[in-house]
Amino acid sequence: MQHEISNFNYYNPTEIIFGKNRIPELKDLISTDKKILITYGGGSVIKFGTLDRIKSALSKHQVGEFGGIEANPTFETAMKAVELIKKEKYDFILAVGGGSVIDATKFIAAAVLFDGNPMDIFSGGIGKGTPITSALPFATVLTLPATGSEMNAGSVITFKEKQAKVSFGSPHVFPTFSILEPEITYSLPTRQLANGIMDAYIHIMEQYMTYPVGAMVQDRFSEGLLQTLIEIGPDVIDEENHDYNLRANFMWTATNALNKVLSPGVPQDWAAHQMGHEITALYHTDHARTLSIVLPALLKVRKEEKRAKLLQYAERVWHITTGTEDEKIDAAIEKTTAFFKSLGAPTSFKDIGLGEEVIEPLVAQLEKHQQTALGEHRTHDLAISREIYRMALN
Amino acid sequence: MQHEISNFNYYNPTEIIFGKNRIPELKDLISTDKKILITYGGGSVIKFGTLDRIKSALSKHQVGEFGGIEANPTFETAMKAVELIKKEKYDFILAVGGGSVIDATKFIAAAVLFDGNPMDIFSGGIGKGTPITSALPFATVLTLPATGSEMNAGSVITFKEKQAKVSFGSPHVFPTFSILEPEITYSLPTRQLANGIMDAYIHIMEQYMTYPVGAMVQDRFSEGLLQTLIEIGPDVIDEENHDYNLRANFMWTATNALNKVLSPGVPQDWAAHQMGHEITALYHTDHARTLSIVLPALLKVRKEEKRAKLLQYAERVWHITTGTEDEKIDAAIEKTTAFFKSLGAPTSFKDIGLGEEVIEPLVAQLEKHQQTALGEHRTHDLAISREIYRMALN
Known part of the structure; x- marks a missing residue:
């Protein structure tokens, strides 16, 4: 279709x-x-x-x-x-x-x-x-x-x-x-700089990583911002690096990541945000660090729904051009996870000292806040959230 | 520097x-x-x-x-x-x-x-x-x-x-x-569709093809729009092709080509527009078709001033990755010219039935309208305009 x-x-x-x-x-x-x-x-x-x-x-x-x-x-x-x-x-x-x-x-x-x-x-x-x-x-x-x-x-x-x-x-x-x-931004510590990079990255992903509708401008803009963050991320988190353009590009990318230039007429997800909000609410984890925990797991669990866009992401953002479709997608998710790790971010509950005990309380929170039909198709229900939280354990 | x-x-x-x-x-x-x-x-x-x-x-x-x-x-x-x-x-x-x-x-x-x-x-x-x-x-x-x-x-x-x-x-x-x-747009004839593609393309180039200032977002956005026009151009000019997304992408690209998302904080040229306006004023040529005549010649004459950005354009927009710097640049200009031709546009004065006789009247027009210090460095004077008009003869 x-x-x-x-x-x-x-x-x-x-x-x-x-x-x-x-x-x-x-x-x-x-x-x-x-x-x-x-x-x-x-x-x-x-x-x-x-x-x-x-x-x-x-x-x-x-x-x-x-x-x-x-x-x-x-x-x-x-x-x-x-x-x-x-x-x-x-x-x-x-x-x-x-x-x-x-x-x-x-x-x-x-x-x-x-x-x-x-x-x-x-x-x-x-x-x-x-x-x-x-x-x-x-x-x-x-x-x-x-x-x-x-x-x-x-x-x-x-x-x-x-x-x-x-x-x-x-x-x-x-x-x-x-x-x-x-x-x-020259006075910001590494952790806040890293949080900013990840927050912007995942804002873009929420608007981009859904299913294709043929919105060529919106896709190119999203891919351009993602590539920019990948290029500048490692330098931005060096709190001593006060290169003006580096910080100007960081600031302007973060603004454009959520000022509506990426989203006109395209489906959006935002499930990672909803799922992350509950982690912050219960365990007081930094917002951006909840996203770096949830997103890789979400991409794995929702791989079929997001297949076409994951492939486009693999090819255009990470320049992965060899292998089967599944290999390309897995490599793209792996590179995304490695990028978050390189910023010092947690990518699992284990990384922040939490374990299996968090899953049911988090799912209960989602239910309480009526977050039972998430995602670009509104089909991301509590069972899927549970599976994603579980996938994010390690 | x-x-x-x-x-x-x-x-x-x-x-x-x-x-x-x-x-x-x-x-x-x-x-x-x-x-x-x-x-x-x-x-x-x-x-x-x-x-x-x-x-x-x-x-x-x-x-x-x-x-x-x-x-x-x-x-x-x-x-x-x-x-x-x-x-x-x-x-x-x-x-x-x-x-x-x-x-x-x-x-x-x-x-x-x-x-x-x-x-x-x-x-x-x-x-x-x-x-x-x-x-x-x-x-x-x-x-x-x-x-x-x-x-x-x-x-x-x-x-x-x-x-x-x-x-x-x-x-x-x-x-x-x-x-x-x-x-x-379904009622538009091929010529107007082609003019629209070229007008948008050259609006982007006026804001992009100058010298690098490290504006990563602006560059990626420009390159994304140029790539989009190159991809959709041949289909857009088919006046019988009423694919909705095709025309939606065309329309949204043209709007974004000149709504300021590309230009914050970067140098701009606009010499091709000034030089084109004089052609329209004297010979009543469609605006977009004056641009397709002037731009290729301008890129050749201003190659040294625009060298770094021409290389970036060759690699990122046209995916030209082999050859010397000069070969890459020449190939990019050649591909740009061929793209305009593929849209049915003139790329020389000869293509619209004009010759050497136009040069001095056009230069005189520029002088009369005080267009004597054009371009991103304001160094594009009447002598350079004359050279570009001459380069555009054939």
Whole structure:
């Protein structure tokens, strides 16, 4: 059966301000009649001087601060910012950080103007999944290339007590603009750099590794980004290597990995993400490291469903041209796994000190969060998830 | 000397509405309090029923029409639409056509609100080059994939008496939205399909074929689009081949060829376009066919300046891996020329019945329009243009 490219809408109004020393332009990017709340995470934006540079650029503006947003940002923390904004009447938010701070800020921007209980912004067993109709305007200064959140309209929030990571999205939560200074990444440690490479890689795979619909541009773009990550990955994780182009390519690849250029009209999977979210929720593993554990196992278990695209991936991304179809596919999965390992990432539960005992709790989590029909065909059920978690044991 | 990726801003707020039977959605895409002027070219949008479909979708709206916009749209014609809009108080324009109608509409939208003589919107020996500060909102229904005008903020207008084609650009003239129905291309004749393929191909080359700055994403995206055009070109020009994916890939490639995804932070050339515009201005040759004449000659004459990128192009786009550097480059230029020929395009002045007599008039045109420092290094002067025109004789 020949598939066709689906109808799609493509829209991304976020302005990217990319390069060296762009933070001073904040002065003119936000009108001075705005009262700005700066949101951030731990102390690294203070320690490395980013917050000071931002406050200096905004010296003519009214500015407040809200720090302490966690990795895997929680609903509870975000709601404190919502209260602060309502009380102090901020009308613009500037998120300074990586995906966690930006995702939290998207939710905060939406919740401030939401008519009802903000939990209802989410579905997945949390709330009613009510679409938002407006959000406070916000922008970002990206400090960690990885999630693409700086140029998309999606967000993932953690509900601690419910041990749940759930997402929402809306065109109302595109950042107005995002400042991307590659030099800001010079202060990142190897582990975060590696996480960023893997996160971007697997974002691309979620949009690419499904079944072919003949979308030639989207496929070529995905393959180009994957090849770029494979080429630069080993150098990027050297935290002492401050080559400007290297970090600029890393940053721009991570943004393009999830800003919609790859996905118009093509099927998407996202099962690795759902399965990984549950690992983080129960065992607090870094998001990217859950993906490097799940993806190789998922590709093995879903090999038949993904056969045509796995072959294309083997040939175009890894240049594997000899052997039978199965040999090519197996070699491509092997190379993918080796690439993750070369970044210092775990590729099995064993690598993070977990074993068989995790499988049923993780499957129960998926069931609780209604993740029972995943994947590009919606046929990836709990039994398949169980098989994948099992395949990922060693 | 190692070059770096330049600072850039990336912004493109146009919403793309792509796929089958999207025109009926016009009903909800434009608010009913808008008074809409539909702009179009010759009769093909009437003949093939596109205008009827649009008017049917807009049956609840107040709608007027302005037809007769030429290929290579003129200032004089566009100014008639400006007068009509002012007189009848239209507040939204819907361009239905290819690059000519959309480019004209961009100028019309800008000129309606321009404070002063609209000629001053242009530089290049025409006017003062005054930046516009606003424009009437407009959208497009694309009927001819080629120029990318449906998703960018540039426009080229012809001044007939001055024998000049000049451009302007502004973030104010991004279309609000553009409807892309691949099936609309089923009524196009081979010559227009071939022109579209070549126009897109050379748009990519203008942004790619310069000198390397290490922009890995931009390079991979460009190479992916070039490969796509090489793969689909021969089938696209078969006007009887109504394969949906084929035309969808053609349409989406042409849009991406000039919607800014290829150009952030990289040098650009555009000399082939400037040199081609003069051929159209004097001899009325189709825009795309001027490019297929100029580009091969330009690549030969500028081989040293473009050496590194020509080698990359030879290897990655044409898979030429054997021979000396010069042999690879020559083979790549030869393959490019053969590709244009395979589309039925002229690749020399001789192919369109012109000879040596054209050279000095064309060089004089470039001088008159202040096109004396072209190319990625601004070192492409009149002597080099003369050499390229001469190289293109046979």
